[in-house]
Amino acid sequence: MTDRGPLQGGGVSPNDPVRRPILEARNLRKTFRTRHGPLTAVAGVSLRVSEGEIYGLVGESGSGKTTIGLMIAGMYAPDAGDMLFRGTSINAPAARRSTESKRQ
Numbered sequence: 001m002t003d004r005g006p007l008q009g010g011g012v013s014p015n016d017p018v019r020r021p022i023l024e025a026r027n028l029r030k031t032f033r034t035r036h037g038p039l040t041a042v043a044g045v046s047l048r049v050s051e052g053e054i055y056g057l058v059g060e061s062g063s064g065k066t067t068i069g070l071m072i073a074g075m076y077a078p079d080a081g082d083m084l085f086r087g088t089s090i091n092a093p094a095a096r097r098s099t100e101s102k103r104q
Contacts, residue, residue, distance in 0.1 A: 021049060021050050023084070023085055024047070025046055027046055028078045028080070029043050029079050030078055030079055042068055045064070046081075078091065
């Protein structure tokens with residue numbers, strides 16, 4: 001008997017460090033201003049990546065893959081939603097947002 005809690009799925013406790021997400025995105029949204037008006041590149045995207053997991057991001061051209069990758073890398077700040085690394089928010093600070101707007 002352990003203090004890790006009940007087992008689920010493949011026999012791994014949800015409290016096991018292997019299953020805790022290293023990276024978590026919650027309801028990400030990113031909208032760009034264009035001369036034709038706002039363009040929402042990403043809306044409502046959530047994902048969890050645990051240690052040892054590998055993911056591929058696939059989709060049609062213009063579906064937001066690069067924008068999601070740049071938000072994960074910290075190059076773009078999400079307009080809404082939250083990015084967490086090991087449970088701590090890593091949303092870009094105001095200074096990074098300023099740098100981002102200069103790049104656009």
